[in-house]
Amino acid sequence: MRHTSLVSVYISLLIALLCQLFPWVGQGIIFRPDFMLVVILYWLLRAPNLCNVGTAWFAGLLVDLATGSLLGQHALSFSIAAFIALSYQRRLVLFNTWQLTAYVAAILTIERVLILLLKLFEGNENPGWHYFWPIITGLLLWQFMIMMFGGLTRPKTN
Amino acid sequence: MLKGVHQKLEAQQTPAFFVRGHSPFSRMVFFCALSVGIMAVDARFNYLSQVRQAFIAALHPLEVVANAPSEWYRDVQKYFSAHNALVQENYALKQQAFEHQIKLQRLSTIQAENDHLRSLLNGNIPIQPKAVLGEISHMGRDPFTHTVVVNRGSQQNIKAGQAVVDSKGVIGQVTRVYPFTSEVTLITDKELSIPIQIERNQLRAIAFGEGNNTLDIPYLPTNVDIKVGDKLVTSGIDGVYPSGLAVATVTKIQQNPESPFAKIVSTPVADVSNHLQLLLLELPEAKENNLAPPSPAEVVDHKKEGETKKNSDLRKNSSTEKKINHKNKAKTNAPH
Numbered sequence: 001m002r003h004t005s006l007v008s009v010y011i012s013l014l015i016a017l018l019c020q021l022f023p024w025v026g027q028g029i030i031f032r033p034d035f036m037l038v039v040i041l042y043w044l045l046r047a048p049n050l051c052n053v054g055t056a057w058f059a060g061l062l063v064d065l066a067t068g069s070l071l072g073q074h075a076l077s078f079s080i081a082a083f084i085a086l087s088y089q090r091r092l093v094l095f096n097t098w099q100l101t102a103y104v105a106a107i108l109t110i111e112r113v114l115i116l117l118l119k120l121f122e123g124n125e126n127p128g129w130h131y132f133w134p135i136i137t138g139l140l141l142w143q144f145m146i147m148m149f150g151g152l153t154r155p156k157t158n
Numbered sequence: 159m160l161k162g163v164h165q166k167l168e169a170q171q172t173p174a175f176f177v178r179g180h181s182p183f184s185r186m187v188f189f190c191a192l193s194v195g196i197m198a199v200d201a202r203f204n205y206l207s208q209v210r211q212a213f214i215a216a217l218h219p220l221e222v223v224a225n226a227p228s229e230w231y232r233d234v235q236k237y238f239s240a241h242n243a244l245v246q247e248n249y250a251l252k253q254q255a256f257e258h259q260i261k262l263q264r265l266s267t268i269q270a271e272n273d274h275l276r277s278l279l280n281g282n283i284p285i286q287p288k289a290v291l292g293e294i295s296h297m298g299r300d301p302f303t304h305t306v307v308v309n310r311g312s313q314q315n316i317k318a319g320q321a322v323v324d325s326k327g328v329i330g331q332v333t334r335v336y337p338f339t340s341e342v343t344l345i346t347d348k349e350l351s352i353p354i355q356i357e358r359n360q361l362r363a364i365a366f367g368e369g370n371n372t373l374d375i376p377y378l379p380t381n382v383d384i385k386v387g388d389k390l391v392t393s394g395i396d397g398v399y400p401s402g403l404a405v406a407t408v409t410k411i412q413q414n415p416e417s418p419f420a421k422i423v424s425t426p427v428a429d430v431s432n433h434l435q436l437l438l439l440e441l442p443e444a445k446e447n448n449l450a451p452p453s454p455a456e457v458v459d460h461k462k463e464g465e466t467k468k469n470s471d472l473r474k475n476s477s478t479e480k481k482i483n484h485k486n487k488a489k490t491n492a493p494h
Contacts, residue, residue, distance in 0.1 A: 021217070021224040023296030030301065053185035057193065065213045067299040068334065068341060071206055072196035079193065083186035122201075124302045125348065125369040131301075 004047045008149075012039050013059060020066055030130050033137035036063050037078060037111055041104065042145045044085050045092060046152050056082030070122060077114040081107050092152055100152070104142050108135045207334075214336040221339075225295060287400055289437040290314060292322075294430060295339060304347040304367065306330075306430055310438060311338045319398060321439045327404035327427040328352065328392060329436055342436075345405065345426055346371050354405050355393035359383055362393050365405065365424065373406050375422040380413045382420060390424060400439065404428075 016035035040059045043051050060078030064071050085107055095103065112135060120126065146152075180188075200206045290310055298305030310316050312335045320332040322342045330350060334341040343350050348369040355362050361383065365373040378384065388408045394401025406424040413420050430436075 018220055018224050020299070021221050023225055023228050029297065029299070052179075053182055053189055057189040060193070061196075065210060066217065068210075068305070069300045069302070070197055071200035071210070072193040075196065076190055076193035079186055079189040083182050086182040118197075119302050123348070127302065 004043075004050065004149075006050050009043045009047065009050050009055075012043070012149075015039075016059075017062055017066065020063060031133050031137050033134050033141045034063075034108070034111070035141065036060070036074075037081065037108065038104075038138050038141045038145065040078065040082065041085055041107060042142065042149070044082055045089055046149070048086060048089055053079050053082045053086065070118075073115060073118045076118070077111045080114060081111040084110060101139060101142070105135060105139055108138045210334075211336055215338070218338050221295075288440040289323075290316065290440075292340075292436055292438050294434045294436065297430075298341065303349075304330075304344040304369070304371075305333070306342050306344065307339050308332075308342055308436065308438070309339055311336050311340050313337055316340045316438055317441055320441055321399045321403075322436055323403055323439060324428045324430070324433065324436045326429065327406075328399060329428045329430055331398065332438065340438075344430065345373060345428075352399065352405060353393045353396045354390040355401075356384060357389040357391050358385075362395070365390065368423075371425065372409075373424045373426060375424065376419060378420055378422060379418060380420045384408060384411065384420075384422060386411060389427075398441070 013036065016039040019035040020032075036059045040051070040056045044056065057075050057079040060073075060075035061071070063074040063078070067074075088103065092100065092103075109132070112132060116127075116131065196206070292308040292310040294306045295309045296307050298307065306329075308322070316332060316335050318332055318335050318340075322329045322332060328345060330342050330344040330347070332340050333343040344367070345352050345365070346367045346369065348367050351364050351366045352373075353362065354365045354375070363375050363378055365375050368374045373390075375384075375390075386408050390405045390408065392399040392401055392403045392405055404427045406426045408422060408424045410423040411420055412423075
């Protein structure tokens with residue numbers, strides 16, 4: 001595990017919150033990735049000693065407050081997503097890039113479906129298939145995170 | 159005690175090298191329970207609105223930073239807008255203002271006449287609500303709800319429940335107020351309903367948002383006198399929206415032989431995606447106390463009833479009754 005400081009975790013979370021607050025106009029909101037979720041997933045998989053399910057829960061609560069949705073919805077889905085991410089965290093060394101991407105996509109999908117279920121319980125309309133676009137954009141953001149902060153595992157030294 | 163047992167078990171199962179406090183599973187269960195609790199409290203009670211307000215106020219600087227790029231873009235666009243376009247716009251606006259002035263002249267005489275007639279009929283004169291001009295700072299961040307956020311908040315005396323209109327018609331209602339911003343729920347939102355009246359025949363009904371940019375008018379029988387293209391205006395009997403504001407136009411009427419009700423779909427006339435400015439109308443209740451003294455007929459009414467209820471409350475009731483009576487009279491007299 002490479003050294004990462006707690007400061008970089010919180011600063012990247014703050015930037016993610018800022019992106020979430022960015023005024024998304026018209027159709028843009030359909031494609032908006034879950035900035036907070038992708039960033040917290042990255043740090044959970046990269047540095048599980050610095051953040052845990054509780055951090056993800058807190059990030060979800062911030063998202064709830066920022067979006068004005070029912071308090072606790074994103075907190076719930078983020079903590080479940082974080083648990084799934086952490087339960088395979090030690091086996092990630094065995095994954096290649098494509099497997100890792102599929103793994104992240106699966107977690108993002110699960111989180112999306114959880115939010116959809118909660119929203120449907122709340123009495124909202126079925127939003128249609130475009131609701132799942134943020135998974136694709138979230139994966140792009142994931143690649144960007146890897147480019148910015150480096151891969152999850154130690155670079156191979158032969 | 160339980161905790162101690164748990165730790166002991168964990169220490170047995172996993173080597174100390176891997177132990178990082180509680181296991182992710184127990185953490186997940188704890189935080190899920192916590193979020194479910196918060197959700198229940200937020201949905202049922204009002205305790206958390208204070209938390210939300212404080213958080214949004216604290217978040218305001220961050221929001222300003224997030225909004226800055228789009229505002230710069232707008233400013234730059236304004237700066238580089240071509241001279242020709244500005245001249246054309248100026249010409250069009252002047253023409254529009256001229257037309258409006260002519261209409262306004264007629265309106266003021268009609269208004270005076272209307273007030274006079276109402277006073278003859280002992281009806282009360284409708285109040286012109288005060289309004290605050292606001293600007294949309296962004297669309298709502300939750301894609302499930304139809305909301306916009308306006309740059310006026312409790313610092314500018316905005317209160318939850320105020321009606322919001324633009325130059326074409328009703329946009330919606332203020333639902334949450336934060337110190338510097340407020341959240342306006344659009345009439346197309348599923349949670350919002352608005353009392354309306356068909357302009358052509360004064361038929362009253364309630365329109366509900368459908369959650370997909372249309373309004374639905376349920377519970378009207380299939381033989382109701384309503385046509386495609388009918389204009390819907392606010393009826394004003396709710397005490398939130400002043401009467402006579404344009405709301406929507408009917409676009410589709412479906413008559414299902416199996417259902418006793420017609421399916422009436424209408425699209426709102428106001429369009430938030432095209433412009434930024436909107437008006438937040440003051441709540442009529444707030445003005446109730448500083449109203450002009452009630453007309454003599456009303457005072458007599460109160461004395462006759464001789465009740466000890468709140469004066470304002472009564473006045474409201476009697477005025478709405480009178481309005482309705484007045485309308486009925488007009489309906490029966492006027493040859494439609």
